[in-house]
Amino acid sequence: MQVRFWGVRGSIPAPLNMKEIRKKMLRVLEFAADKNISSKQNREEVVDAFANEECLVIGGNTTCVEVKTNDAHIIFDMGSGIRELGYDILEHNKKNEVHDLHIFLSHTHWDHIHGFPFFLPAYLPNYNFKFYSAHPELQKRLNDQQDFRFFPVSTDYMSSKKEFFQLERDEEIKINSTVIKHIELHHPGKSYAYRVEAEGKSFIFATDGEYNNLSFDRINTYIDFYQNADLLVFDAQYSFDEEIEKIDWGHSSALFGVDLSIKSRVKKLAITHHGPEQNDDTIRKLCANAILYKKKNYKEQELEIFLAREGLIVTL
Numbered sequence: 001m002q003v004r005f006w007g008v009r010g011s012i013p014a015p016l017n018m019k020e021i022r023k024k025m026l027r028v029l030e031f032a033a034d035k036n037i038s039s040k041q042n043r044e045e046v047v048d049a050f051a052n053e054e055c056l057v058i059g060g061n062t063t064c065v066e067v068k069t070n071d072a073h074i075i076f077d078m079g080s081g082i083r084e085l086g087y088d089i090l091e092h093n094k095k096n097e098v099h100d101l102h103i104f105l106s107h108t109h110w111d112h113i114h115g116f117p118f119f120l121p122a123y124l125p126n127y128n129f130k131f132y133s134a135h136p137e138l139q140k141r142l143n144d145q146q147d148f149r150f151f152p153v154s155t156d157y158m159s160s161k162k163e164f165f166q167l168e169r170d171e172e173i174k175i176n177s178t179v180i181k182h183i184e185l186h187h188p189g190k191s192y193a194y195r196v197e198a199e200g201k202s203f204i205f206a207t208d209g210e211y212n213n214l215s216f217d218r219i220n221t222y223i224d225f226y227q228n229a230d231l232l233v234f235d236a237q238y239s240f241d242e243e244i245e246k247i248d249w250g251h252s253s254a255l256f257g258v259d260l261s262i263k264s265r266v267k268k269l270a271i272t273h274h275g276p277e278q279n280d281d282t283i284r285k286l287c288a289n290a291i292l293y294k295k296k297n298y299k300e301q302e303l304e305i306f307l308a309r310e311g312l313i314v315t316l
């Protein structure tokens, strides 16, 4: 199973501003100061070494995660990251063959659907889409987003084939041998986490969820749902302090993600839905704190913690 992150921001796209770009340029120059950069090849090597050491950009696009199993091509959420995923899909299908795509939506807040009008495969007749959501009237919600008052191109002009499925509670979806389950998350208007099982591996996509003030029973249902996951992608928009302050805003923190992952025996935890006001340094600090917290509190347990960033591919 291969997981690729195309969008990792929450709320609204957050492209780098000049101040951030300048800061990064200075760091690259500092890193390169004592290195040989006389040829183009030298310079490329230095830039690659820097990028590997301290990834240059975490990414400004909103949520979109692609999962490929042996027999299913799945997309979780259609934030602005889906635009570039669209180009990638077309690049790999130059002969315009018929291609099936399964799109599962956590919910329909803007940051999880506003990339759809810019997703080119949706405009091509050789693409077959199946959309899944536990929310009612998904098709209408997507049509409304492209009403002429808000967007110039209606979904009527998107000539791909589209089918919509409203998920029932506890319903499991089977795509060949790949199985997808879902569970409701505490979030304004509700959000849903998904669990993918394929090839003996398991992946969880759990964004836009808050765990404050939930009963032990409810927390236990999440511990069960996340149990033994090989990778948990977890909404960690808030710092620990914000999580306490912003009760009922519907998001969580990396520290809570660590606690939940340890209880659920998760192997890898990727924190995501980074806040638009957080720069790359702030986000890295939140991740570093989570790693430290794990080391202090759960020395014996195994858990790898990392940042979800655009372009990152995780093979399970």
Ligand SMILES: [Zn+2]
Pocket (backbone or CB within 6 Å): 010, 011, 109, 111, 112, 208, 273
């Ligand atoms: Zn969101």
Ligand SMILES: [Zn+2]
Pocket (backbone or CB within 6 Å): 107, 109, 187, 191, 208, 250
């Ligand atoms: Zn939301």
